Amino acid sequence: xxxxxxxxxxxxxxxxxxxxxxxxxxxxxxxxxxxxxxxxxxxxxxxxxxxxxxxxxxxxxxxxxxxxxxxxxxxxxxxxxxxxxxxxxxxxxxxxxxxxxxxxxxxxxxxxxxxxxxxxxxxxxxxxxxxxxxxxxxxxxxxxxxxxxxxxxxxxxxxxxxxxxxxxxxxxxxxxxxxxxxxxxxxxxxxxxxxxxxxxxxxxxxxxxxxxxxxxxxxxxxxxxx
Amino acid sequence: xxxxxxxxxxxxxxxxxxxxxxxxxxxxxxxxxxxxxxxxxxxxxxxxxxxxxxxxxxxxxxxxxxxxxxxxxxxxxxxxxxxxxxxxxxxxxxxxxxxxxxxxxxxxxxxxxxxxxxxxxxxxxxxxxxxxxxxxxxxxxxxxxxxxxxxxxxxxxxxxxxxxxxxxxxxxxxxxxxxxxxxxxxxxxxxxxxxxxxxxxxxxxxxxxxxxxxxxxxxxxxxxxx
Ligand SMILES: [Zn+2]
Ligand SMILES: [Zn+2]
Ligand SMILES: [Zn+2]
Ligand SMILES: [Zn+2]
Numbered sequence: 001x002x003x004x005x006x007x008x009x010x011x012x013x014x015x016x017x018x019x020x021x022x023x024x025x026x027x028x029x030x031x032x033x034x035x036x037x038x039x040x041x042x043x044x045x046x047x048x049x050x051x052x053x054x055x056x057x058x059x060x061x062x063x064x065x066x067x068x069x070x071x072x073x074x075x076x077x078x079x080x081x082x083x084x085x086x087x088x089x090x091x092x093x094x095x096x097x098x099x100x101x102x103x104x105x106x107x108x109x110x111x112x113x114x115x116x117x118x119x120x121x122x123x124x125x126x127x128x129x130x131x132x133x134x135x136x137x138x139x140x141x142x143x144x145x146x147x148x149x150x151x152x153x154x155x156x157x158x159x160x161x162x163x164x165x166x167x168x169x170x171x172x173x174x175x176x177x178x179x180x181x182x183x184x185x186x187x188x189x190x191x192x193x194x195x196x197x198x199x200x201x202x203x204x205x206x207x208x209x210x211x212x213x214x215x216x217x218x219x220x221x222x223x224x225x226x
Numbered sequence: 227x228x229x230x231x232x233x234x235x236x237x238x239x240x241x242x243x244x245x246x247x248x249x250x251x252x253x254x255x256x257x258x259x260x261x262x263x264x265x266x267x268x269x270x271x272x273x274x275x276x277x278x279x280x281x282x283x284x285x286x287x288x289x290x291x292x293x294x295x296x297x298x299x300x301x302x303x304x305x306x307x308x309x310x311x312x313x314x315x316x317x318x319x320x321x322x323x324x325x326x327x328x329x330x331x332x333x334x335x336x337x338x339x340x341x342x343x344x345x346x347x348x349x350x351x352x353x354x355x356x357x358x359x360x361x362x363x364x365x366x367x368x369x370x371x372x373x374x375x376x377x378x379x380x381x382x383x384x385x386x387x388x389x390x391x392x393x394x395x396x397x398x399x400x401x402x403x404x405x406x407x408x409x410x411x412x413x414x415x416x417x418x419x420x421x422x423x424x425x426x427x428x429x430x431x432x433x434x435x436x437x438x439x440x441x442x443x444x445x446x447x448x449x450x451x452x
Binding site for chain 2: 110111112113115116117118119120121122123124126145146147148151152176177178179181183184187190191194
């Protein structure tokens with residue numbers, strides 16, 4: 001039997017609006033409907049952000065709680081992953097939903113540039129988010145926007161800040177950060193295998209890059225993201 | 227004839243104090259003395275930071291002007307490179323000495339973590355520093371603290387934000403950023419050769435890492451730093 005490929009569905013993200021695509025699920029009810037369709041089609045992880053009524057990104061634990069309740073009811077057994085990314089809040093507000101004990105949460109472990117600003121993940125915030133995840137039994141998906149983030153993940157694993165085999169995600173195609181680049185993708189995999197041989201990995205591409213990256217991921221034995 | 231190796235002497239940096247090592251040159255007069263000794267020993271680039279009287283980092287153009295004057299007198303022909311790094315000032319203050327027209331200046335093109343904070347190089351500041359360097363005929367040394375910074379340098383070269391063949395420096399050994407790692411070092415060189423075949427490259431290691439990196443650099447055909 002070959003190793004199964006996990007499909008992670010990112011239903012909403014923090015950037016796209018209804019004006020970009022009317023199908024983007026914004027309300028919690030829309031998110032639950034949309035995730036259920038993906039779950040029935042074979043996705044096993046739901047990577048979730050929540051939004052305010054006007055579509056702007058939110059990190060309100062109340063909304064995350066309603067989303068989790070709905071997903072548990074409509075998608076039984078699906079792995080729920082909340083985003084602690086920096087587009088939805090600042091500082092510790094980014095982890096305010098972790099006491100809800102989702103199965104997983106995204107964890108950025110380094111800083112990098114975004115299209116128009118710095119994506120700030122200062123070391124003390126990273127350590128605090130990791131400690132909250134340990135305290136509430138939440139499995140991190142480590143977001144690697146650059147090569148040093150893979151090294152940082154390995155260090156955090158070695159010293160116990162991230163317990164168990166790691167689950168890392170390569171993020172490519174963000175303007176002013178790492179482009180969708182095949183030699184880099186291959187070196188990322190090599191580096192993961194060298195530094196943390198028991199880790200699983202997946203990859204996310206921004207916009208048009210996702211389809212190409214999914215082809216690479218499936219052929220290379222990683223896990224896929226929509 | 228083999229290709230010559232350029233030696234860049236970083237006399238002061240922004241962190242070490244007299245209390246760490248009494249030989250650290252702090253005043254402009256000490257910096258000129260120390261650079262002259264390195265120049266006579268074979269260094270051809272002086273990478274310079276300036277300091278306040280109490281040893282704290284400064285970005286005062288007045289001090290940079292006095293340093294440049296002294297270096298031109300005591301080290302004729304030496305290449306003068308000023309730091310625009312973020313430890314010595316914030317925002318555009320980091321580039322306030324560029325109108326002095328040093329031969330070179332360091333240019334960080336991405337953001338990353340430092341031991342206790344984020345090293346912030348937002349895209350608009352990077353672009354402004356690059357435009358100041360073009361306006362005053364200053365050759366950038368592009369500081370690459372992570373792999374995506376090499377890609378960013380290549381993009382900035384392709385679209386004219388950094389003119390001419392690039393001079394890039396790999397920076398390794400900063401806590402919470404890229405460690406001193408041989409496979410990464412080799413992949414950095416491969417990436418530079420692939421994306422900008424006419425670039426020259428050098429490498430800086432923090433503290434104890436510098437000697438090891440110098441061995442790698444000399445064997446691989448790069449330029450060295452003290
Ligand atoms: Zn994923
Ligand atoms: Zn996300
Ligand atoms: Zn150098
Ligand atoms: Zn420096």
